[in-house]
Amino acid sequence: MTTELVSVRYLVDDVEAAIDFYTAKLGFTVRMSAAPAFADVTRGNLRLLLSGPASSAGRPMPDGTKPGPGGWNRIHLIVDDIDAEVARLREAGVKFRSDVVAGPGGRQIVFDDPSGNPVEVFQPAAR
Template sequence: MTNDPSDMVSVRYMVDDVEAAVDFYTKHLGFTLRMSAAPAFADVARGNLRLLLSGPTSSAGRPMPDGEVPSPGGWNRIHLIVGDIAAEVDRLHAAGVTFRNDIVKGPGGQQILLTDPAGNVVELFQPAGEESRPRS
């Protein structure tokens, strides 16, 4: 992982609770904490993905000129590649993570959608041709 933010792909997610979001991404999805200014903001990373977690009191949470307030949720999502989607789903289900659907198989591979504590979507994806490792 690089430490230079200009070498990373950065995505901003609006969240309701920065500390809960940091816990979710570091505990369940393998991100590391780069910086925290909770309750307003935190910066976590996984490989070259920098995920900026912005709470309601962050500058990114300020109302737009038309009065609309940025909020979490929606269908845009980060896409994390996994080697064994079934095992990851089992592990995350056991940890109480909320899923929006079941595993979907398509020509490119298998995917499933889960949500972080604020309702932002994360996609786990196992590319076609990468067979799941046997579960023990």
């Protein structure tokens, strides 16, 4: 079992649109692409598996339930300057679910990838 990468799978509607979003807007690198079914992108130690409707992860369950994107579970990307990152992402056309919110651990904001999967950018509180 490898521990150098942490893997997360996101179901997406369009693998190529997801590749463009994660590489152009969030700095991920493509490790492998089998678009339109699947792609494997990385950022640091995060391996994000982008599974489209034609992938094995997108196949219906035995009861007929079809897996799909969305929800509130999300990847969490740490940034040094959330205000600058929000400005950069807004300039790139990203639409946010809310404004930046602050808590005891830091500041965060959530936005969606092209398929509706949430992504959080987070700036830790100064310690």
